Amino acid sequence: MGVRVKTGHTLLAAALGLGMAFGAQAGKYPDITSLPDLKINAAKAELGKRLFFDRRISGDAGIACSDCHKPENGYAHPDALSPGYPGNGHFRNSPSVINAVHKKVWMHDGRLGTNLNDVTREMLTEDYIMNMDMRVMQERAKQDPKYVQMFKDAGYGEPSNGSIRKAIPEYLKTLTSVNAPIDTGKMSASAKRGQKLFEGKAGCIQCHNGPLATDGKAYNTGVPENFDIFLDPMNHHAFIAFAMFQGIEDYMNLKRDPGYYNITMDAADTGRFVTPSLRELKYSAPYMHNGMIKSLYDVVGFYNRGGGKDSRKDSRLKPLKLGKQDIKDLVAFLESMSGDPLTSGQHVWKDPYPAEYPVIENWTQVKN
Numbered sequence: 006m007g008v009r010v011k012t013g014h015t016l017l018a019a020a021l022g023l024g025m026a027f028g029a030q031a032g033k034y035p036d037i038t039s040l041p042d043l044k045i046n047a048a049k050a051e052l053g054k055r056l057f058f059d060r061r062i063s064g065d066a067g068i069a070c071s072d073c074h075k076p077e078n079g080y081a082h083p084d085a086l087s088p089g090y091p092g093n094g095h096f097r098n099s100p101s102v103i104n105a106v107h108k109k110v111w112m113h114d115g116r117l118g119t120n121l122n123d124v125t126r127e128m129l130t131e132d133y134i135m136n137m138d139m140r141v142m143q144e145r146a147k148q149d150p151k152y153v154q155m156f157k158d159a160g161y162g163e164p165s166n167g168s169i170r171k172a173i174p175e176y177l178k179t180l181t182s183v184n185a186p187i188d189t190g191k192m193s194a195s196a197k198r199g200q201k202l203f204e205g206k207a208g209c210i211q212c213h214n215g216p217l218a219t220d221g222k223a224y225n226t227g228v229p230e231n232f233d234i235f236l237d238p239m240n241h242h243a244f245i246a247f248a249m250f251q252g253i254e255d256y257m258n259l260k261r262d263p264g265y266y267n268i269t270m271d272a273a274d275t276g277r278f279v280t281p282s283l284r285e286l287k288y289s290a291p292y293m294h295n296g297m298i299k300s301l302y303d304v305v306g307f308y309n310r311g312g313g314k315d316s317r318k319d320s321r322l323k324p325l326k327l328g329k330q331d332i333k334d335l336v337a338f339l340e341s342m343s344g345d346p347l348t349s350g351q352h353v354w355k356d357p358y359p360a361e362y363p364v365i366e367n368w369t370q371v372k373n
Contacts, residue, residue, distance in 0.1 A: 034214040037283075037342070039188045040107055041216070043178045048159040053176025055155065056169060058354040061145050062129065064136035065368050067091040070128065070173070073099045076348045079288025080180060085231060085296025086240060090136045092369050094240035096247065096262065098296035101289045103180045103347065104282060110221050113294035114267045115279040116251075121174035129170075133243035139166035149359060179352055182284050185344035192341045199338025207308075207325055207335060218283035218342060223265040225276040226322065227313025230261050231295035262295065276317050287343035301336045 056062055060069040073087045073095075074080040082088065082099035089095040097113055105111065110118040117124050129137045146152040146164035153164065161168035186192045192200070203209040212220050234240045248256030251267050265277035278294045292298045298307055307313065309332065311324040327335065347353075 034210045037187060037214060037218045038216050040104060040181055043106065043181065045178045046159070046175055048155070049161075049172050049175040050179050051176075052152075052155045052159045052161075053172035053174070054179070054352070054354045055152075055356075056173050057176055059358055061149075061358065062135070062137060062142050062169070063090065064138065064141075065091060067368070068135060070135075071353075074102045076346075076353050077288075079103060079285045079343075080347070081289035083290070085291050086233060089133050089239070089243045092239075093133050093243045093246075094237060095133065096234040096240050096244040097294055098291065100281065101285050102177055103285045104182055104217060105180070106174065106178050107181070107217055108221070108282075110279060113278050113281075114264050115221070115223055116267055121177060122170045125170045125173045131246075133246045139169075142166055142169065151359075180347055182342075182344040183347070185284065186341040187338075188344070193337055195334045195337035196341040197338075199334035199336070199341075202327070202331055202335050203338050206331075207327065209335075212280045213283050219280040221279060223268075223274070223277040223279050224319060225264075225278075225315055225317050226308070227315040227318040228276075228278070228293045228295065228307075229297050229313050231297050232260070234262065234295070235260050264294070273317065276315055283339055284342045285344070287340045288346065301339055302332065305332050305335050305339075 057070045057074075060066050060072070063069065068088070068090060073082050075082055079101045080103050081101040085098060087095040087097060087099035100113065105124075106121060111121070111124045117127065126139075127134075129135050129142070130139065143164055143166045146156070146169065156162065156164045156168060159168075159172065161172070182188070186196065203213075212222070212224065214220060234244055244259075244262075245256060248259065248263075252270075253259070253263055253267060261276065263275050265274040265279075266272065268274070281292075286292070286301060290300060292301070292304050298304050305327070308322075309325045309327045312318055312322040
């Protein structure tokens, strides 16, 4: 049922509840099964947890991983566009990092597909994200006696930037869905009806399948542009920094996020984004790569109408013609993929940090 395109992957559906001209059959796609168990090194994960919430691992000690990936928001962020490094904004929505260790590709455009060590390095060093010189990061860790002991206890020896890039992914292993009704078998009657729609009339299973409820491929579903990226100078110069580094042509005149084009440099891939996981959606609104859709009801409504308007949108997207009860049931099923909030001390570092590295106030005005 696939259609071959230039990029070499099969376009089966779009990002959520796709209305196709044909019905889906669940048996043709991997089931949304429980996530596999992981072996976790407790000492390394504890070190990674302290690092994840520590603002001192950013350039000006003003932003931590947890400032964009907030525990109370499903390790995503409640704003449409993520915060960026102090002094600029960002141009995409913060994705949840719950279950990130189970992914095979990362970032909304899928540009990283090796391992979380590389993802961690990019987040730490990109100037519009955390802007950290890893040599400085290493020295800061060496000057904190608690870090010195934690690195030793974790078997890393003295602090190093390489072990930091290993410890944070080890912590991310602890951020895995727990007690989601879809895993425990305790779904409501409405959610069960929604699952039948998901696997049948709505066609969602065609892209949202497997343990993470994503096929990891990129599609254009017509999500509207978030023009705050281009109208707000703080967001725009983050976009410029990204596009320039990626080698995107004519980036100063762009008025849309190129998406998967960033990978292939094929115009046909403009506006395609990787299918997101549907796990933990209950906590991680707003939705889509640019935060343009506020609620799960709005997302289902968007695809019930056949997606948005885009000249490169998958032509097979059609209105689903779901009724009000169908929409409620489908949302109930989507919510059944969210488990217990991961906000306890088991997952969140709650001890204070030393104040050797205070935030530099008005740092953009500071002169050497």
